[in-house]
Amino acid sequence: MSNSLQAKEKQELAASGEQIKPGPVFIPAADIFETDKAIVLLADIPGVKTKDLNIDLRDNTLTLEGEIMPFEGADESAVLTEYNVGKYFRQFTLSEVIDQSKIDAKLTDGVLRLTLPKVGKATPRKIAVTAG
């Protein structure tokens, strides 16, 4: 028997610095799992287009930033507002070393699938000792 989805309010981020463009910032819900070869992150960011999404990886910190353009036309007035719209931001610290050249990002239907391949661990090598 399937369960029913509960409405959840979007989690807002308490901004540490001030933004240039004022507005709410939300933390997107994310699933993170690991396989032998890669770390995969799936994040719900509805309304973000590929050109407005910034993914940054430096110093073991992964930063996701998605801008949202307002949807409403200029002549529309609000009747009921149950959720706020704002940009998405989330940061993760990665414990694994990632092969940056092979990172894959796909954004479909408002879900980002980010695949971060792990750098292969150095294979152990037997070192021969010669008597000298």
Next chain:
Amino acid sequence: MIMRRLFDTPAWRPNLFEELEQMRQRMSRFYEEPGKTTRRAGVFPLINVTENKESYFIRAELPGMKADEIDISATADSLALSGERKIPAEDKNVNYHRRERESGNFSRMFSLPSPIDASKAEAKMTDGILTVILPKAESAKPRQIAIR
């Protein structure tokens, strides 16, 4: 707070509670923030309804859903949305560190402030945002009245 009086004077009592009630109403108005969401999370999906002279626009955030997974039906005065969000299963050998996204089915119906023309309704789904455009019925559109 229970007030005990030495002499029971009923004439005082109604006025006292009335004043407390008025104070309570005035205090509760401080907690409402204008412009922010006026309703706590109710039924999934949360919707934003806007209107212009011609139509109503209803928007909902439904990430990960495709257009054919959502069922929308409209009558002259209400709209019903239902569907199921499925999260595709990954391979068996995965190790989840975080699992915050939810899946499940949803069904919501709400009534509209003025009648709409259901035969001209349109819906589109882009980047996980559903937008339903419901043109208002001719009788509900505002009419300019000329003064002679």
